[in-house]
Amino acid sequence: MTGSSGNASGSPAPRKRADARRNEKTLLEAAAAAFVASGVDAPxxxxxxxxxxxxxxxYRHFPTRADLVVAVYRHQVEACAEAGPHLLANSPSPYTALTRWVDLFVDFLVTKHGLAEALRSDxxxxSTLHAYFLDRLVPVCAGLLKAAAEAGEIRSDIAALELMFGVGxxxxxxxxPRYDARRMVELLLTGLRLP
Amino acid sequence: MTGSSGNASGSPAPRKRADARRNEKTLLEAAAAAFVASGVDAPxxxxxxxxxxxxxxxYRHFPTRADLVVAVYRHQVEACAEAGPHLLANSPSPYTALTRWVDLFVDFLVTKHGLAEALRSDxxxxSTLHAYFLDRLVPVCAGLLKAAAEAGEIRSDIAALELMFGVGxxxxxxxxPRYDARRMVELLLTGLRLP
DNA sequence: TGCCAATCGGAACCAGGTTCCGTATATTTC
DNA sequence: GAAATATACGGAACCTGGTTCCGATTGGCA
Incomplete structure (x- = not known):
């Protein structure tokens, strides 16, 4: 929800020129469309x-491809991050909350052609795409993991970062067609359970 | 074990020129070294x-990069494939054989920088790299999976191909450094177990 | 209206894969 | 052993896609 160009501390906040703002928006729309059509590494x-x-x-608006990708998907990542605490409060058990949250994350990734690959590419x-996802989601995942571990539902030796990498x-x-990512993730989460 | 250039059916088998054979060998060695140094997509x-x-x-000897990669790693893939039946015969249980075999496969992949990525790239x-690995290893994995399922040790609704994709x-x-592939694979296999 | 800084467009450049063909050399033939 | 022929070689040239740079354009303001 940071304003379109706001910047809390008393920085000059020089409003961008009208054509620049217009182009940025057009670009975001074109990129979103291109990503759907050809994946996140559309030329x-x-x-x-x-x-x-x-x-x-x-390049002026989005110096690296990561900046563009982040700008396009920011809303969805934020929504996913915010869903964590909500699920924890409204699920029958922490483990259920964890699985539901991971489902959300998986849904997000599998519908963005090439995003999962990009997240892992070195x-x-x-790199900033990587960093953004991790900064925003790892703490959420860590919270869910901790709650489930404290409830004795899962083993406690797996770090959030590692789980996120694995799921990604x-x-x-x-x-x-012959590969069902959701099912594999389900297996992974089942493997996390304590007997 | 197919002879250096043998070709069972009475095909012409025109022995290649000496310099060609020499170059092919040199190339294989150079490629192996380059793969170790810079990964399987070394320029x-x-x-x-x-x-x-x-x-x-x-390009004359190895029309696609996949051909080169397969040529470099063929021995190791064959060894992995042959280890399957052996492990099944010499392990305390089919599930143990399966986990040991998967360990072998994982060891192979994690020590080849970029190979796992290449296997999944579309x-x-x-594509022929993909095909070779699948043709050679999926049947082996299927055998192990079937034995473990028939012994009632694991669920029987996961296909070998899917498991191989997941592990890969x-x-x-x-x-x-913060990601331990072996541990994630262990989780996945644990998730396969029946209670 | 006129000026200046912000912004723009796209030509030019770089990297890495792939193709092509004139040249060089192994093998066969006489 | 030399000529003839088939093979194989090298690397320049080309293609694609990312990235940079700068002259031309234009919005905002006095």
């Missing part, structure tokens, strides 16, 4: 031409 | 220069 030139701008304009282009990995290639 | 030109040949020579360059995925990014 830069394609996105630019779809938005009717030059490639320079993309390509520096994606299992979501790779989810478009392959 | 073609690097491999060529390391081997002291032109890029055309690589890049057509790697979990091996991605195994060089990240």
């Amino acid at each position: 830069v030139r394609d996105i630019a031409s779809k938005a009717g701008v030059g490639v320079g304009t993309i 390509d520096p282009t994606f 990995n299992l979501c790779i290639g989810a478009d392959e | 073609v030109r690097d491999i060529a220069s390391k081997a002291g040949v032109g890029v055309g020579t690589i 890049d057509p360059t790697f 995925n979990l091996c991605i990014g195994a060089d990240e």
